[in-house]
Amino acid sequence: MIEILTSLLLLLGAFLILAGAIGVARVSDYFSRVHTASVPSTVGVATVLLGSALYLSVELGQVFLKPVIALIVLFLTVPLSTEMLARAAYITNVKPAVNYVRDDAEARHMEHKEAVE
Amino acid sequence: MMLAWSVAVAQAMVAAALLLSALRVFIGPTVLDRTVAFDTFSAFLIALIAVLAVQDKTPVHFDLAIMISLVPFVVSVVVAKFIVKGDIIDRDSH
Numbered sequence: 001m002i003e004i005l006t007s008l009l010l011l012l013g014a015f016l017i018l019a020g021a022i023g024v025a026r027v028s029d030y031f032s033r034v035h036t037a038s039v040p041s042t043v044g045v046a047t048v049l050l051g052s053a054l055y056l057s058v059e060l061g062q063v064f065l066k067p068v069i070a071l072i073v074l075f076l077t078v079p080l081s082t083e084m085l086a087r088a089a090y091i092t093n094v095k096p097a098v099n100y101v102r103d104d105a106e107a108r109h110m111e112h113k114e115a116v117e
Numbered sequence: 118m119m120l121a122w123s124v125a126v127a128q129a130m131v132a133a134a135l136l137l138s139a140l141r142v143f144i145g146p147t148v149l150d151r152t153v154a155f156d157t158f159s160a161f162l163i164a165l166i167a168v169l170a171v172q173d174k175t176p177v178h179f180d181l182a183i184m185i186s187l188v189p190f191v192v193s194v195v196v197a198k199f200i201v202k203g204d205i206i207d208r209d210s211h
Contacts, residue, residue, distance in 0.1 A: 007123035010168060014127035014134075017161055021134030024157055025141050030150060033141075037153050040134075041160030045167075048127070049182070052167035055120075056176055066179035070163060070186045077186075081156060081193030088197040089149050113201065 002058045009051025016044030029097040030089055038082040046071050124172050131165045152196045159189040 020040025027033045053067040090105060093112050138161060141154035163182045170178040198205050 003120040006171065007120055010127040010171065011123055013164060014130035014168075017134045017164055018130045020157065021137040021161065024154060025137040030147075033150070034153055037157045041157050045160050045164045048131075048164040048167045052171050053179075055171050056174070059174060060176070064176050064179065066176065066183060067167065070179070070182045073183070073186045074160065074163070077190035078156070078160070081190050081197075082153075084197040085149055085153055085156075085193055088200045091201050094147070094149070 002055060006051050006055040009047055009054070013044045013047030013051065016040050016047065020044060030094050031086060031096050034082055034086050034089075038078055042075055042078050045074060120171075124168060127168050128165070128172075131161055131168060134161050135165065148196060148200065152193055156189045156193055159185055 017040045020036060023036030024033055027036055049067040049071050053064050057063050091111070091113055135158060138154050138158045142151050142158065145151040145154055163185055166178050166182045166185070170176065170182075195205055
């Protein structure tokens with residue numbers, strides 16, 4: 001029973017991770033790539049970590065909370081770093097492949113700068 | 118038996134994902150592309166460590182997962198602040 005549940009969680013997480021990695025490698029637009037990159041590194045990794053923690057807790061008869069700590073750290077940091085990288089790209093004039101339909105940051109007078117390389 | 122097969126399949130899929138994000142680290146045109154790809158690379162490395170912990174039946178690898186999960190946030194924040202401001206710790210604003 002626990003083997004079936006662990007297999008399902010591991011395979012689901014691995015599928016999400018592989019789909020996200022294909023997106024990171026193939027999508028040609030920076031903002032779409034940031035959007036594609038943030039989902040597998042939170043949800044996919046969380047699924048795999050939960051499956052691993054569940055299997056080891058049942059198999060060794062002891063509750064392991066270290067994967068949950070890694071999961072909480074990921075859920076706190078990955079959206080923050082993604083948002084900071086997208087904001088840095090917007091400020092340094094990285095253009096999307098298709099032009100903006102509506103630019104809310106421009107309406108709030110966010111300034112543009114040259115990138116420091 | 119069934120768990121061994123699914124662990125092998127999950128390891129192969131995560132390894133392919135690691136190769137694809139490493140490819141984006143190499144070919145990414147700007148620094149920001151490389152940083153995002155490194156961020157996902159580290160997260161996928163945590164997943165590979167978790168699958169390895171199921172395979173070996175030891176909880177020892179989870180310490181490694183915690184340590185690796187702390188690194189990419191620092192890298193992303195430093196790169197984003199340096200790209201925008203040209204300085205990581207701004208000493209002028211008090």
